[in-house]
Amino acid sequence: MFTSIPQHILGNGLSWSSLSLRLTATNAYKLTQHIYIDKKEIHGTCGDVMSPSLTKGFDFLRDPRLNKGLAFTLEERQALGIHGLQPPRYKTMEEQVALCKISVDRYHEDLNKYLYLTELSDRNEKLYYRLLSENVEAFLPIVYTPTVGLACQKFGLIYRRPRGLFITINDKHHCYDVLKNWPEGNVRAICVTDGERILGLGDLGASGMGIPVGKLSLYTALAGIKPHQCLPILLDVGTNNQALLEDPTYIGLRQKRVTGQEYEDFCDEFMQAVVERYGQSTLVQFEDFASNNAFRLLAKYRNQYCVFNDDIQGTASVIVAGLLACRHITKKKIVDNTYLFVGAGGAALGIANLLVSALQAEGLSLEDARAKIWAIDWNGLIVKSRKDLNEHQIVFAKDFKEINKLRDAVAEIKPSAIIGASATPGLFTPEVLQLMAANNERPIIFALSNPTSKAECTADEAYKHTQGRCVFASGSPFPPVEYEGVTYKPSQGNNAYIFPGVALGIISTQMYHIREEIFLIAAQVLADLVCEKSLSQGSIYPPISEIKSVSLKIATKICEYGYERGVASVYPEPKDKRKYIESTLYNFNYASSLPASYGWPKQADMHIKPLDPAEVVSKLPKKP
Numbered sequence: 170m171f172t173s174i175p176q177h178i179l180g181n182g183l184s185w186s187s188l189s190l191r192l193t194a195t196n197a198y199k200l201t202q203h204i205y206i207d208k209k210e211i212h213g214t215c216g217d218v219m220s221p222s223l224t225k226g227f228d229f230l231r232d233p234r235l236n237k238g239l240a241f242t243l244e245e246r247q248a249l250g251i252h253g254l255q256p257p258r259y260k261t262m263e264e265q266v267a268l269c270k271i272s273v274d275r276y277h278e279d280l281n282k283y284l285y286l287t288e289l290s291d292r293n294e295k296l297y298y299r300l301l302s303e304n305v306e307a308f309l310p311i312v313y314t315p316t317v318g319l320a321c322q323k324f325g326l327i328y329r330r331p332r333g334l335f336i337t338i339n340d341k342h343h344c345y346d347v348l349k350n351w352p353e354g355n356v357r358a359i360c361v362t363d364g365e366r367i368l369g370l371g372d373l374g375a376s377g378m379g380i381p382v383g384k385l386s387l388y389t390a391l392a393g394i395k396p397h398q399c400l401p402i403l404l405d406v407g408t409n410n411q412a413l414l415e416d417p418t419y420i421g422l423r424q425k426r427v428t429g430q431e432y433e434d435f436c437d438e439f440m441q442a443v444v445e446r447y448g449q450s451t452l453v454q455f456e457d458f459a460s461n462n463a464f465r466l467l468a469k470y471r472n473q474y475c476v477f478n479d480d481i482q483g484t485a486s487v488i489v490a491g492l493l494a495c496r497h498i499t500k501k502k503i504v505d506n507t508y509l510f511v512g513a514g515g516a517a518l519g520i521a522n523l524l525v526s527a528l529q530a531e532g533l534s535l536e537d538a539r540a541k542i543w544a545i546d547w548n549g550l551i552v553k554s555r556k557d558l559n560e561h562q563i564v565f566a567k568d569f570k571e572i573n574k575l576r577d578a579v580a581e582i583k584p585s586a587i588i589g590a591s592a593t594p595g596l597f598t599p600e601v602l603q604l605m606a607a608n609n610e611r612p613i614i615f616a617l618s619n620p621t622s623k624a625e626c627t628a629d630e631a632y633k634h635t636q637g638r639c640v641f642a643s644g645s646p647f648p649p650v651e652y653e654g655v656t657y658k659p660s661q662g663n664n665a666y667i668f669p670g671v672a673l674g675i676i677s678t679q680m681y682h683i684r685e686e687i688f689l690i691a692a693q694v695l696a697d698l699v700c701e702k703s704l705s706q707g708s709i710y711p712p713i714s715e716i717k718s719v720s721l722k723i724a725t726k727i728c729e730y731g732y733e734r735g736v737a738s739v740y741p742e743p744k745d746k747r748k749y750i751e752s753t754l755y756n757f758n759y760a761s762s763l764p765a766s767y768g769w770p771k772q773a774d775m776h777i778k779p780l781d782p783a784e785v786v787s788k789l790p791k792k793p
């Protein structure tokens with residue numbers, strides 16, 4: 170339909186004025202609206218509920234939300250009109266999960282595993298989420314950091330099917346109309362990025378879409394939030410990444426980033442459009458914005474909308490939880506430490522600010538709390554004589570001489586904890602680590618930059634240069650480390666411990682705003698969940714495989730807080746908060762696709778015995 174739009178316009182992204190060359194915006198909307206009204210009828214409310222009476226035949230196999238593959242029973246196949254459209258074999262979901270695991274394992278490269286899982290979610294959504302939620306430890310590094318970073322870097326190359334919503338600066342004044350094109354009517358949570366600071370990889374423009382997609386898949390896999398309630402959004406305002414602008418595979422707008430008032434107005438319009446389309450209590454998680462925009466937008470929107478910034482607040486929460494839990498190993502309370510932040514961007518300052526609240530909760534004054542926190546960035550130690558500090562950094566500036574090198578700062582200040590959020594690999598040199606070990610019985614070394622390639626040091630280096638005495642955490646996963654006969658399990662201090670549970674708590678109570686306290690509550694819940702076994706292996710977080718139950722506990726606590734403080738808006742107040750939250754969760758098992766009144770004989774009556782999954786799996790080909 171749009172083929173006659175001049176190529177130079179297409180190359181720069183479709184704009185509203187260019188569309189109107191072919192058809193007026195109003196007509197375009199009528200057309201789109203019509204399509205989606207139809208689609209909505211087909212899906213009913215989607216997710217766990219469907220309207221089989223309106224969806225027929227092949228759609229059941231093609232629609233990822235309805236498809237069960239070979240798990241359609243014989244009576245379902247006959248009733249739905251898909252009998253004969255796939256091989257006769259029936260499989261249980263457990264067999265399917267087992268086969269998927271084997272299939273992923275057969276790929277040697279993580280990016281190929283990522284592509285397999287993406288394809289699975291495009292084919293059979295429920296199977297994808299069940300697989301993910303039952304194999305969190307194995308697949309988190311694939312659908313999330315670090316592999317998702319690689320997927321973003323190769324986004325144009327691996328792009329197959331659209332996921333999420335792309336709203337470009339050319340859509341300004343039409344954000345609402347684009348949002349209306351999203352086929353789901355009951356979105357409760359949005360994760361949005363403008364792609365300017367994707368993990369520690371920098372400006373990836375529209376290729377950053379992998380991040381909101383990955384984050385929201387964890388909403389479902391780790392917190393049981395229904396997938397149709399989640400919407401990933403990429404705000405494409407251009408990119409300053411020259412390599413991408415010249416890359417023929419790049420899928421975003423080919424222009425430099427729009428900044429200043431135009432950017433601001435666009436973000437404002439987007440937020441208003443979200444509320445107009447989905448309501449005031451729609452949660453909007455900001456992700457991977459550049460630090461200055463991240464802080465400014467959070468400050469501006471936090472009392473206006475239901476927003477949080479995961480890189481500032483989610484990361485802060487998980488790291489403060491880690492610091493609280495460190496006391497079990499270091500035998501020092503958080504007030505007894507001296508902290509040196511390495512990097513002074515959004516993540517570092519977010520942690521520093523929440524740490525101040527945690528220190529105040531332990532009895533320190535604001536000044537005394539801030540006095541314990543030092544920071545160093547590219548231009549040196551954050552001290553009062555520096556003229557280049559922003560308002561967020563100034564509050565941590567010390568009356569101290571200027572120091573440029575991290576090594577010298579560690580030698581002078583003698584911190585008991587160094588917290589890296591600098592996106593600079595190798596910054597924690599052997600010398601820095603050895604100094605930490607010389608000054609502390611149990612030094613705290615957090616190398617938080619993501620993905621793994623950006624971590625300030627590896628787990629191996631941290632344990633080796635501190636003779637196994639450090640308490641180590643990283644943002645991306647590291648494998649266990651053997652050092653002098655002892656096996657250490659490096660902790661992954663990633664916000665994935667926090668944001669799914671926080672989001673679940675917020676959307677189940679429908680709060681209109683997210684107060685800072687919520688992240689301290691989440692940190693305390695998480696810190697209390699670390700067990701003896703993890704601590705004995707040097708890990709300060711519960712095992713990754715337990716994140717699902719962590720999320721539920723965080724959500725329950727937030728729900729209780731919401732009613733205690735009168736900020737929840739779901740009434741009548743549920744008596745048992747945990748049960749209430751559980752009742753809202755996604756069902757990871759297939760539901761029957763038969764209409765309730767359907768009169769076909771049951772599979773058992775037809776003498777078709779499903780095979781024993783264990784037996785089938787044992788006969789499957791093994792990994793080469």
Ligand SMILES: O=C([O-])CC(=O)C(=O)O
Nearest residue numbers: 314368457480619663664
């Ligand atoms: O995505 C992650 O792994 C953590 C995070 O938010 C970031 O590094 O920006």
Ligand SMILES: [Mg+2]
Nearest residue numbers: 368456457480
């Ligand atoms: Mg992030």
